[in-house]
Amino acid sequence: MNPEEHRVLRESLGDHAIGRLPRDEAATVQAHLDGCADCRTELAEITSVLPALRGVDPAHLDSMPVPPSDLGERILAAARAEPRRRPAPRWLPVAAAAAVAVVVGGVTGYAIGDHDGIPREPVAVRAMAPEITASAVAIPHTWGVEIVLDADGFRSGSTYRVVVEADDGREVGAGEFVGTGADPMTCNLNSSVLRAEASGFRVLDAGGTTVLRGEL
Ligand SMILES: [Zn+2]
Numbered sequence: 174m175n176p177e178e179h180r181v182l183r184e185s186l187g188d189h190a191i192g193r194l195p196r197d198e199a200a201t202v203q204a205h206l207d208g209c210a211d212c213r214t215e216l217a218e219i220t221s222v223l224p225a226l227r228g229v230d231p232a233h234l235d236s237m238p239v240p241p242s243d244l245g246e247r248i249l250a251a252a253r254a255e256p257r258r259r260p261a262p263r264w265l266p267v268a269a270a271a272a273v274a275v276v277v278g279g280v281t282g283y284a285i286g287d288h289d290g291i292p293r294e295p296v297a298v299r300a301m302a303p304e305i306t307a308s309a310v311a312i313p314h315t316w317g318v319e320i321v322l323d324a325d326g327f328r329s330g331s332t333y334r335v336v337v338e339a340d341d342g343r344e345v346g347a348g349e350f351v352g353t354g355a356d357p358m359t360c361n362l363n364s365s366v367l368r369a370e371a372s373g374f375r376v377l378d379a380g381g382t383t384v385l386r387g388e389l
Contacts, residue, residue, distance in 0.1 A: 327352030
């Protein structure tokens with residue numbers, strides 16, 4: 174393996190992992206990966222942190238305010254200060270920039286604004302039990318309405334069922350979750366009831382008692 178090629182391509186692994194490389198460059202990187210175990214290992218490490226960055230649309234990164242140019246260096250410096258056997262991975266600046274984009278996006282309303290171009294609609298929720306704290310948004314999909322429930326206080330280990338109420342009186346299951354006690358949870362609940370026909374949703378405990386209600 175040509176060491177110079179190896180060095181140059183390593184710099185591209187972060188972009189490659191998130192699909193930002195032009196097709197010809199991606200092909201070059203892939204060809205190198207086929208013959209370089211070191212780079213395959215590094216790519217696997219990059220890929221393993223991507224779920225933590227889920228929700229970051231790479232297409233949005235360019236339009237985001239630019240993080241301080243020395244941020245990656247500062248994070249690397251902090252990482253180097255930690256005793257460790259391996260040098261800090263080169264893709265860290267990419268991950269740091271993406272993390273900054275998450276923060277910036279949050280500030281500008283990414284979470285409650287558009288989601289893949291689909292508007293998120295805040296939902297008024299009322300918990301029947303004082304220990305439950307909850308907020309919710311509704312996302313109208315072509316296949317039905319999705320409820321994203323952020324909550325804590327549902328009894329740890331207990332199973333809860335969610336139903337979406339339709340205008341015609343139907344109650345349609347939107348899934349189940351297990352309570353997490355004091356730990357915050359975010360739960361995506363998918364229903365086949367279209368947003369235009371949905372009037373609300375309810376969370377039922379194992380005994381069938383409504384413990385939380387949302388108005389749509
Ligand atoms: Zn390599």
